Amino acid sequence: MALAPAEAARLTLGPVPFNWSPDDWRDFYFRIADESAIDDVYVGEVVCSKRSLFFDELYPAVVQRLTAAGKRVILSTLAMVFLSGDRATMAQLCASPDALIEANDVSALFHLRGRPHHVGPFVNVYNERTLDVMARAGAENVCLPAEVPADVIERVCQRARSTGTTIEVQSFGRMSLALSARCYHARAHGKTRDGCQFVCGREQDGMVINTLDGAPFLVVNGNQVLSFTWLSLLGVIGALKRAGVTRFRLAPHSCDMVQVSSIFRRVVDGDLAEDEGFAELLAAVPEADFANGFYYGRPGHSWTSP
Amino acid sequence: MTVSEIDVAPPELVCPAGTPAALRAAVEAGADAVYCGLRNATNARNFPGLNFTPDELREAVAFGHSRNVRVFLAVNTFPPAGHFDLWREAIDVAHDVGIDAVVLADIGVADYAAGTYPELRRHLSVQAGAASPEAIRYFCDAYAIRRVVLPRLLTVAEIRLLCSAIPCEAEVFVFGNIGMMAEGRCSLTSYATGTSTNMDGICSPACDVRFDPIEGNTTAARIGPFLIDRLPSDERTGYPTICKGRYFRADDDRPYYAFEEPRTLNLTGLLAELIAAGATAFKIEGRQRSRAYVRSVVAAFRAAINSGAVGRSPDLGDVAESGRETLGAFGGKQWR
Known part of the structure; x- marks a missing residue:
């Protein structure tokens, strides 16, 4: 059964976490602008500031193309901020008067206090009181950490109705599980962060780490650790909407994100049943091993049939 | 100094x-x-x-x-x-x-x-x-x-x-x-076991850690269903955590500590x-x-x-x- 339409639900695209080639990165966003069913697009280097130098000059064209296509662009900040250069970049970004910024670190919250902003999934918002603090400081939207279960999502949404905050959840793609100051990609190649030679650009969706008995387990992406499995909450979009989630985030991958966004769009809008949508998703992303355990309060790698 | x-x-x-x-x-x-x-x-x-x-x-x-x-x-x-x-x-x-x-x-x-x-x-x-x-x-x-x-x-x-x-x-x-991972921002245990370090206060819960003797004089250390390391049974080791396990890169057959040695x-x-x-x-x-x-x-x-x-x-x-x-x-x- 297809879901009843709800006008407020928006489909969003998280920032590209991987070190794609600048051409691929630009073309990806151009295609998202021209062809995708996504409403809001988060853009920005979230994982490693060393990569930024390849992309900085491409931002104006990408933002312009997305905006011209009717997408709302939100700039995402770096998730690990401690180097002085990154602090300066952060301060500068947060000072841009016209940009809407998503904070992925408390450093960004420091700069964004008192003006409208978004709070990203790398900031720990787990409960009502933290949500209250965010809302008082100007947060219009909070994207919850991937590991929170359904009852936490529901309770935060209840509180968000009174604070006027929208709640966003990641609904597709590999889940961010950890961050570090150390670059695990460089380490895998016998290098360090400073001399990394950008080996993180070798894999489009991150470097798979297998256990000693050959089971794929985790994915290394620079100083970030992702899940091997890909999150799909496609089967519970209706439940999430009833709970009060109004924004559904897709994590970018090298698969056909236009097609993925089309599937999510139709399910979110009530034009396609969840189970039929998931069948389409399986066909669209055959390389993905899907999981949804966090939502059910179970191990994040596990799958529960909705 | x-x-x-x-x-x-x-x-x-x-x-x-x-x-x-x-x-x-x-x-x-x-x-x-x-x-x-x-x-x-x-x-x-x-x-x-x-x-x-x-x-x-x-x-x-x-x-x-x-x-x-x-x-x-x-x-x-x-x-x-x-x-x-x-x-x-x-x-x-x-x-x-x-x-x-x-x-x-x-x-x-x-x-x-x-x-x-x-x-x-x-x-x-x-x-x-x-x-x-x-x-x-x-x-x-x-x-x-x-x-x-x-x-x-x-x-x-x-x-x-x-x-x-x-x-x-x-x-x-x-x-x-x-800890190898940025503190307060790690869901590795939650991913493997369903117990959250941030919400439940436990990294690598003992109830999900298993040591299984395997062939030879070797012990397999597991967290949830995932093999974290294989160790000589007589080797003195630290308590197993995901961030100190040994793994393979997909394109390499040499096991290595992907994150940090114990x-x-x-x-x-x-x-x-x-x-x-x-x-x-x-x-x-x-x-x-x-x-x-x-x-x-x-x-x-x-x-x-x-x-x-x-x-x-x-x-x-x-x-x-x-x-x-x-x-x-x-x-x-x-x-x-």
Whole structure:
């Protein structure tokens, strides 16, 4: 059964976490602008500031193309901020008067206090009181950490109705599980962060780490650790909407994100049943091993049939 | 450099107390302060058999104060929505028993503590992951944080810069287990087992850790369904965590420690530099460790600080995890 339409639900695209080639990165966003069913697009280097130098000059064209296509662009900040250069970049970004910024670190919250902003999934918002603090400081939207279960999502949404905050959840793609100051990609190649030679650009969706008995387990992406499995909450979009989630985030991958966004769009809008949508998703992303355990309060790698 | 060459007050030695017995051992071995947790998810060492009841905590405070030792309470996990009352009660207990400082991570909990008990001293836990002056000032401005426990990802040079740019004291880990991942931002255990380090206070829960004998003289260490390492059965190893396991890259058949080797952080060689950088307190990790561990490590660091000879390494090898040590991030940027 297809879901009843709800006008407020928006489909969003998280920032590209991987070190794609600048051409691929630009073309990806151009295609998202021209062809995708996504409403809001988060853009920005979230994982490693060393990569930024390849992309900085491409931002104006990408933002312009997305905006011209009717997408709302939100700039995402770096998730690990401690180097002085990154602090300066952060301060500068947060000072841009016209940009809407998503904070992925408390450093960004420091700069964004008192003006409208978004709070990203790398900031720990787990409960009502933290949500209250965010809302008082100007947060219009909070994207919850991937590991929170359904009852936490529901309770935060209840509180968000009174604070006027929208709640966003990641609904597709590999889940961010950890961050570090150390670059695990460089380490895998016998290098360090400073001399990394950008080996993180070798894999489009991150470097798979297998256990000693050959089971794929985790994915290394620079100083970030992702899940091997890909999150799909496609089967519970209706439940999430009833709970009060109004924004559904897709994590970018090298698969056909236009097609993925089309599937999510139709399910979110009530034009396609969840189970039929998931069948389409399986066909669209055959390389993905899907999981949804966090939502059910179970191990994040596990799958529960909705 | 030695401590005697530095013209500042000696740093406070902050020591782990997983149990009342460990607390007593730490105090007797020379701790200036001890930190503990309640027996529930409100702290990041929520292991079975560890931690304090409110009554035990009250006795611990009385004992500590009778020896001029401060007692801190770690309330350093992230309450999931609908369960905030447990964390609220922890702060209430801390206030009621006369705790010297609460060590906080969650913004909501800090908001409650500062709003309800303005006079209750507040420290920022390493679990808050505040690694920049701006992040630390965010907490200081909003919740009058008096001390930050620094993440274990900064070099000594970076700590010096940081300390000059924050309006509070800095506490630095000098010994113990070293987490590879940014603190308070790791869901690896949650992914493998369903128990959340942030929400449940447990990394690598014992009920999900298995050691299975396999062929030859080898043991398989598993966390949940995932094989974390294969080890010679007679090898002395640390407690298994996902971030210290051995794995394969998909395109390489040589097993390697993808994140870090199982080593113990030991900064005895850097104590003087850390003091010069602005550290006001040294923290020893290990609330989950034995009373004997606490006694020997605390005594060694007490002696090192008192003698002023902190450039020399006290004999700590027998308590290090699997006997191997590291300077971690503190040793320099090549760690990254």
